[in-house]
Amino acid sequence: MYKNIIVAFDGSEYSRAALIESSNLIKRHGGKIIMVHAVYFDEEEFTTAPEQREKRFELGKKLCNQMRDKVSSEFGIQVESLVCEGEPPDVIVDIAREKKSDLISMGTHGRKGIKRLIMGSVTSKVIVNSPCDVMVVKKPCTECTGEYKSILVPFDGSEFSKKALEHACQLSKIDKAEIKVLYVIPRYEEMIEFFKTESIKKSLAQEADRIINEAKKIASNHDLTADERILEGHVGEKIIETANKLKNDLIVMGSHGWKGVSKAIMGSTTERVIMNASCPVLVVKT
Numbered sequence: 001m002y003k004n005i006i007v008a009f010d011g012s013e014y015s016r017a018a019l020i021e022s023s024n025l026i027k028r029h030g031g032k033i034i035m036v037h038a039v040y041f042d043e044e045e046f047t048t049a050p051e052q053r054e055k056r057f058e059l060g061k062k063l064c065n066q067m068r069d070k071v072s073s074e075f076g077i078q079v080e081s082l083v084c085e086g087e088p089p090d091v092i093v094d095i096a097r098e099k100k101s102d103l104i105s106m107g108t109h110g111r112k113g114i115k116r117l118i119m120g121s122v123t124s125k126v127i128v129n130s131p132c133d134v135m136v137v138k139k140p141c142t143e144c145t146g147e148y149k150s151i152l153v154p155f156d157g158s159e160f161s162k163k164a165l166e167h168a169c170q171l172s173k174i175d176k177a178e179i180k181v182l183y184v185i186p187r188y189e190e191m192i193e194f195f196k197t198e199s200i201k202k203s204l205a206q207e208a209d210r211i212i213n214e215a216k217k218i219a220s221n222h223d224l225t226a227d228e229r230i231l232e233g234h235v236g237e238k239i240i241e242t243a244n245k246l247k248n249d250l251i252v253m254g255s256h257g258w259k260g261v262s263k264a265i266m267g268s269t270t271e272r273v274i275m276n277a278s279c280p281v282l283v284v285k286t
Contacts, residue, residue, distance in 0.1 A: 001170055002103040002133075003031030006096045008088070008126070009081075010037060011063040014107025017144050018137040019067060021280065022105040023075045024146025029174065032078040033071070036095050037064050038088035057083060089125035097131045102286070104134045108274060124271065127255070127283050133167070134283045136274050152180045152248040153226075154239050154273075157211040160254025164284045165215055168252040169222040177250075179224060181215040182242050183208050185232040205230075236272035243277055251277055255285045 005022045009015045022033055037060040041053045064081035072079045084091045096104050108123040127134045137144065153168045155161045165181065172179050185204050212228045219226035231238045243251055253270055274281050 001029065001167075001174060003029075004099060004101045004103070005031065005033050006092065006099065006101045006104045007033055007035050008038075008092050008104065008106035008122070009035045009064060009067065010088075011067075012107065013141070014137070016067070016107075017139060017141045018105045018107045018135075019071060020141045021135070021137045021144040021146050022103075023071050023077060023079075024144060026077045026146075027075045028146060032080065034095065034099055034101070035064050035068060035079065035081040036092055037061075037081070037083045038091035039083060039085045040087055041085060053085075057085075088122045089129065092122075092126050093129045093131070102132050104130055104132060106134070106136060108136050108138065123274065127270075127274075130285055133285050136281045136283070138274075138277055138280055148175050148177045148250040150178045150180065150246060150248045151250045151252055152182060152239070152243050152246065153215070153252050154235070154269075155181045155183055155211065155215045157214055158254065160284075162218060162254075163286075164252045164254040164282075165218050165226075166222075167282070167284045169219060169224055171250070171252070172224055173222065179219060179226040180242070180246055180248060181212065181219070181226045181228045182239060183211050183215075183228070183230050184235045184238045185230065186235060187233060236269040236276075239269070239273050240276050243279060249279050250282060251279060252282045252284060255283050 002025060005026065007015070007019045007022050009019060019035065026033055039056045039060050041056065060083040064083060068079045068081045071077070082095060084095065092104060104126060106123060106126065123136060148171060151168045151171060153165050155165055168179055171177060185208050208230045212230060216226055216228065229242060231242070239251065251273060253273065270283065
């Protein structure tokens with residue numbers, strides 16, 4: 001399914017996990033990996049310590065060459081490494097576009113500052129601007145197998161969630177994974193302070209059934225059966241809660257094409273899930 005994977009690599013534990021997860025995918029299904037390491041060096045640093053630029057490039061090349069050789073030897077796969085100068089999210093996205101990659105794989109440091117509204121800027125900027133799907137790996141290297149047996153798909157009937165479910169069905173056929181579809185009935189009364197009558201409750205329940213039936217039909221078109229769940233509450237929290245309860249090993253979500261705030265902050269639901277999920281999150285963009 002994914003044959004040309006960009007792995008954002010900075011030598012951290014998080015980026016190593018993304019590399020191992022991607023290497024397992026390529027080993028099992030074929031393709032190649034391009035490791036991308038970005039060296040950022042601003043003008044002020046160049047004025048005060050110009051020698052640091054070359055040192056960072058050498059360190060980046062050393063890190064990438066060591067991991068490239070190790071991964072190539074251990075997994076028997078094709079691995080290329082690139083060390084480029086620039087802002088990390090810009091470099092990653094530009095290389096993905098140039099190489100016509102179909103997946104960007106990266107780790108995240110799961111930052112929680114500013115009331116948990118903004119996560120690691122590199123991760124969020126890459127997802128918002130990426131020309132292809134993005135997988136954020138949220139587990140230790142030792143647990144990275146590139147294989148998924150239980151996939152959770154948050155589904156709201158939008159075109160974005162339909163794309164996510166289509167991708168999940170394709171992955172299911174590869175790994176024979178179970179698909180769990182989740183629809184969360186939002187608590188509108190918390191947002192617009194309206195009184196939820198029995199009539200409104202009935203209407204929301206009927207809408208939930210309609211949306212879930214639509215998801216089941218998509219799965220059926222792939223000769224698959226999707227288990228469904230309908231919950232009520234905060235969407236992001238219910239996704240995380242369900243994934244933990246069902247022990248899903250992958251969450252597949254749609255991208256809503258976020259644009260605001262210089263494209264730096266994505267939808268709060270996706271951001272919350274990526275930051276708090278204990279399993280990888282695949283954001284479908286294509």
